[in-house]
Amino acid sequence: MKYAIYQMNIAVGDPEKNRSKVRAWLDRVAKAEKPDVVVLPEMWTTAYTLPRLEEVADRNGEPTLPFLQSLAKEYGVHMIGGSVANNKGQGFYNTAFVVDRNGTLIHQYDKIHLVPMLDEPRYLKGGEKGVEVFELDGVKMGLIICYDLRFPELARKLALEGVEVLHVVAEWPTARLDHWKTLQVARAIENQMFVVSCNSVGLQDGVEFAGTSMIIDPWGNVMEAGGDDREETLTGELSLELVSKVRKDVPVFDSRMPELY
Numbered sequence: 702m703k704y705a706i707y708q709m710n711i712a713v714g715d716p717e718k719n720r721s722k723v724r725a726w727l728d729r730v731a732k733a734e735k736p737d738v739v740v741l742p743e744m745w746t747t748a749y750t751l752p753r754l755e756e757v758a759d760r761n762g763e764p765t766l767p768f769l770q771s772l773a774k775e776y777g778v779h780m781i782g783g784s785v786a787n788n789k790g791q792g793f794y795n796t797a798f799v800v801d802r803n804g805t806l807i808h809q810y811d812k813i814h815l816v817p818m819l820d821e822p823r824y825l826k827g828g829e830k831g832v833e834v835f836e837l838d839g840v841k842m843g844l845i846i847c848y849d850l851r852f853p854e855l856a857r858k859l860a861l862e863g864v865e866v867l868h869v870v871a872e873w874p875t876a877r878l879d880h881w882k883t884l885q886v887a888r889a890i891e892n893q894m895f896v897v898s899c900n901s902v903g904l905q906d907g908v909e910f911a912g913t914s915m916i917i918d919p920w921g922n923v924m925e926a927g928g929d930d931r932e933e934t935l936t937g938e939l940s941l942e943l944v945s946k947v948r949k950d951v952p953v954f955d956s957r958m959p960e961l962y
């Protein structure tokens with residue numbers, strides 16, 4: 702399963718420009734790399750423009766979801782479509798969409814954990830539904846958003862439900878780059894799953910975003926890592942049989958004693 706990840710420098714508060722950027726990127730990458738799955742970062746249509754949500758957010762996934770659906774069909778790729786600010790009537794959510802190569806919406810998720818350091822709880826509502834498994838080409842997968850990475854319970858729940866690939870879409874700041882790197886590797890090792898992340902880069906209102914998107918295998922080896930200061934595309938191929946091999950070699954899931962903790 703071949704991945705292409707867009708470590709994007711997001712144009713602040715300009716959804717039209719960002720949709721054009723994504724279309725141009727995909728046009729290039731789909732032809733050059735022929736990926737099965739492409740991944741976009743968190744809040745990629747707007748970046749962190751929380752005080753302007755009324756003006757820049759999607760409304761019930763419009764217009765970004767149909768945009769992703771038409772791109773997926775046109776280029777024949779599955780899209781882990783990052784997340785967008787999404788006005789659902791009763792409030793603004795940070796919503797991720799996953800669309801398969803037929804253009805079908807197969808999964809959506811509202812970020813559960815809102816970031817106090819970025820004042821998110823003032824502007825956004827946290828998702829009320831838990832994380833759920835979805836499948837692409839028969840592979841069980843999960844998705845979490847940025848700050849969710851700090852809560853290992855989400856990845857563990859998904860692993861116990863059979864997930865082999867965990868996606869993390871993010872706008873994680875450089876100030877906590879070490880946490881970003883270490884926590885991703887930890888989630889891969891402790892759950893013996895692939896972790897595929899997509900972070901943004903660039904500077905917004907004095908906050909620098911950390912890039913360092915990664916593909917990590919179930920042993921914890923970093924197969925691919927982006928730089929921390931530039932827009933780039935990461936590509937990599939997941940050998941999914943590695944998941945069962947690692948789970949057999951170090952049988953963590955058989956050794957668990959959940960009745961004791």
Ligand SMILES: O=C(O)CCC(=O)C(=O)O
Nearest residue numbers: 816847848872873874877
């Ligand atoms: O947890 C962190 O340090 C960063 C989280 C974050 O930036 C986010 O969730 O958007």
